[in-house]
Amino acid sequence: MLPLVPGRTCGGCVECCRAIPLSLPELSKPTGTLCAYCVDGAGCSVHEIRPQACRVWFCLWRVVELPDDWRPDLSGVIVRxxxxxxxxITLxxxxxxxxxxxxxxxxxxxQWIAEDIEVAFSLPGPAGHLPVRAVATDWLRPAIETGDAAAFLERLMALLDSLSRHPFEPDGIETRYAVGGSAPV
Known part of the structure; x- marks a missing residue:
């Protein structure tokens, strides 16, 4: 597990509780569905006994010094x-x-591209389907190198449009809730 930024909490953000698929013995939920143990805008109702997978997964906003408005519920982007x-890095x-x-x-x-970090973007599919992802480093590099923010946005939007037309693969996950031996109410 990566170290967390001190003092930074998820607050009311529950984007990972919706976006991330889980297939565990005690908790199984398809991609893009809010975990039944999650209270939208408040967090996990079984926080103290949540599965280990939920205890160790954090978006990069919790790990890297990014501005507060990069928080996924505010930005619409989960930096994975x-x-x-x-x-x-996948946005x-x-x-x-x-x-x-x-x-x-x-x-x-x-900055990430200049540091030779591979940058990808992904989009969610319908609930129960895996997201689609594309490495964007070389596609965005010309706009980055010329400092052209408008061209960057144009290329990014073209990439997202292309991804939205890609076929989404079902995740095959069946819903199952039994954290602490009980189903959510």
């Missing part, structure tokens, strides 16, 4: 930690917001 130790766009046009997104993605 999987792959970070291998030089890969999972839960919903298209004005955040995608922000100068600090352009600057941060540019």
């Amino acid at each position: 930690p999987d792959g970070i130790e291998d030089g890969r 999972h766009v839960e919903r298209v917001t004005d955040f995608l046009a922000r100068a600090d997104l352009f600057a941060t993605v540019g």
